[in-house]
Amino acid sequence: MNKKVRKAVIPAAGLGTRFLPATKALAKEMLPIVDKPTIQFIVEEALQSGIEEILVVTGKAKRSIEDHFDSNFELEYNLKEKGKSELLKLVDETTGIRLHFIRQSHPRGLGDAVLQAKAFIGNEPFVVMLGDDLMEDKVPLTRQLMDDYDKTHASTIAVMQVPHDEVSAYGVIAPQGKGTNGLYSVETFVEKPAPEDAPSDLAIIGRYLLTPEIFNILENQAPGAGNEIQLTDAIDTLNKTQRVFAREFKGKRYDVGDKYGYMKTSIEYALRHPQVKDDLKQYIIDLGKKLEKADRPAPAKKLK
Ligand code: G1P
Numbered sequence: 001m002n003k004k005v006r007k008a009v010i011p012a013a014g015l016g017t018r019f020l021p022a023t024k025a026l027a028k029e030m031l032p033i034v035d036k037p038t039i040q041f042i043v044e045e046a047l048q049s050g051i052e053e054i055l056v057v058t059g060k061a062k063r064s065i066e067d068h069f070d071s072n073f074e075l076e077y078n079l080k081e082k083g084k085s086e087l088l089k090l091v092d093e094t095t096g097i098r099l100h101f102i103r104q105s106h107p108r109g110l111g112d113a114v115l116q117a118k119a120f121i122g123n124e125p126f127v128v129m130l131g132d133d134l135m136e137d138k139v140p141l142t143r144q145l146m147d148d149y150d151k152t153h154a155s156t157i158a159v160m161q162v163p164h165d166e167v168s169a170y171g172v173i174a175p176q177g178k179g180t181n182g183l184y185s186v187e188t189f190v191e192k193p194a195p196e197d198a199p200s201d202l203a204i205i206g207r208y209l210l211t212p213e214i215f216n217i218l219e220n221q222a223p224g225a226g227n228e229i230q231l232t233d234a235i236d237t238l239n240k241t242q243r244v245f246a247r248e249f250k251g252k253r254y255d256v257g258d259k260y261g262y263m264k265t266s267i268e269y270a271l272r273h274p275q276v277k278d279d280l281k282q283y284i285i286d287l288g289k290k291l292e293k294a295d296r297p298a299p300a301k302k303l304k
Helices: 038-049 063-068 073-081 085-092 110-115 141-152 164-169 214-219 231-241 259-270 277-295
Strands: 007-012 053-058 099-103 126-129 133-136 155-161 171-180 183-191 202-210 244-248 252-255
Touching: 007 038, 007 110, 038 053, 038 063, 038 126, 038 133, 038 141, 053 063, 073 085, 110 214, 110 231, 126 141, 133 202, 141 155, 141 202, 141 244, 155 183, 155 231, 164 202, 171 231, 171 244, 183 231, 202 231, 214 231, 231 244, 252 259, 259 277
Parallel strands: 007 053, 007 126, 053 099, 155 244
Antiparallel strands: 126 202, 133 252, 155 202, 171 183, 171 202, 183 244
């Protein structure tokens, strides 16, 4: 069975506790980077990679995601009436995409969120795209995984070198050997190891290409790290019956899953945004000078 990869699953059912109180009534995935919700970046990566259908697994307070990708007649009518064609174009970009939604009723972990996609995916290979990581490269990372699949017909998980003291925030792989052109065979996949137990510094970064056999494993998956049903544990089991590769990502990754990463990403994107980049750059330069001055020790008072 070597079917084409056509479908993507975007888990968006997390509680977003790192961004409270903003995420009490608003989905974390709707927090904007300048003027674009983070989930729109993910949807765009999927479409640029050639994905045809997307399932978003949502939880509570996620209605805004559905509305965002739906048409908004009132807004469109209003913009048309006022001749605001540029704004209308931006609104148009988010409609007409084949998005499907399903709710995960209890947040039991990433593995359980992906399991909700079983009926939607059926018996096809598919990709999972996590919303906390925005990726930039000449070829979109999801497309890179799909190109790998075309050659190997095997599940492939994106990984990236991270600083050793950060491995416990990730799933980590034990690679077999040095890999070929960035593609590794994998001994084991471990979720959130302590740095002293981590088999490498190659961390899973939120893009997965999986064969549908993962679903039977997820159905029987016991809770793991954090008492949650972990996708990484199911992938480790899958790897024992069919090959699962790891693809090392060499592009740029923006982690928007915590406040500091989110702020850095917002600043970097704003410095490229045609409407604000020049003013913001000047502001940052001026601010830098001000901060430097404030840090400098006050000049000693002259003795009389
Ligand atoms: C999840 C996965 C983890 C992966 C990470 C990437 O963890 O469980 O294996 O490395 O995403 O962002 P989370 O960030 O949801 O704790």
